[in-house]
Amino acid sequence: MRKMFGKLIFGLLWAISAAQSPCQTDASDGYKVRLSLQTALGSDAYDWTPNEVFLFRATLAFAMRNHLPDLEFRVDDVVVCEETPRVSFWFVVRRPDDPERLVGGAEVELAIRKSRKRINSAFLLTDRTLEFVGIAPTLLAPVAPATPPWLIAFGVVMGAVGAGFVVLVASSVIQKRRTKKENAANATEDDDGESGPSKRLENGGARRQSGSVANDGLANDGFSDDERVTQM
Structure with missing residues (x-):
């Protein structure tokens, strides 16, 4: 009986302390x-x-x-x-x-x-x-960049534009050099072709033409009107 009474008192005190x-x-x-x-x-x-x-x-x-x-x-x-x-x-x-x-x-x-x-x-x-529990972790303060973001973006855009301009100029210069080389090669091939038979033919024709001119320049005594030849 005393043990039960003691447990009851302990329980009541614990409940009161917990409530307080x-x-x-x-x-x-x-x-x-x-x-x-x-x-x-x-x-x-x-x-x-x-x-x-x-x-x-x-x-x-x-x-x-x-x-x-x-x-x-x-x-x-x-x-x-x-x-x-x-x-x-x-x-x-x-x-x-x-x-x-x-x-x-x-x-x-x-x-x-x-x-x-x-x-x-x-x-x-x-x-x-x-x-x-219930309190979110502390967030670190954002670090302000030394360079403004808009300036970084502007620099990136200008860098891309400059690189594109350099590539365009370089490609055009290379293309011009290729064109010059191709033209020079074609001219060399043309010169080599003219120095062959065609040139020899032209030279021979020129010589024949010069011979005919020379022949045309010679006098034919058979058809001369010289009195010394026609008088008998």
Whole structure:
């Protein structure tokens, strides 16, 4: 009877404490955290101990102070619960000026985003291996290029136009050289053909023509009107 009564009292106290605890699964202003120590560190992975939990609470208190400098957050203001062996847990943040009230989830998210690198470095992890469920990984600020994009595009276009112009000029020069070589080769072939029989024929004709001219220039005494020849 006493054992049953003791179990009943223990159960009632546990239910009352659970009902009064601000940290529980799916808390409206709480967040779940998952850590992948083996994935991130491999053989150098450390054990998740109460000291690591204390470090997490201290780091979150720092992040809250950094985001809300008017409030002096302490380690006790970060409440951790629902821990699992695979290193996951829930946490909520209480207001230091009123411990009965919780800091809104939106403010906690902004504080985590502002100090995400400091939180990751404290545990030698990254956004992927230290996951705040419901808070997207921090995106790096875009790097502004030293040269404006429009100037890069303009340079590429002008380079392509210049290359095309050079190719066009080079092709036309090469074509002209080929044409000159072909014309010179044709002229050489024509000269070689004229130096053969045709030239000899022309030279012979010229000689015959010159002979006829010479013959035409000779006087025929038989048809001469010279009186010395006709007088008997």
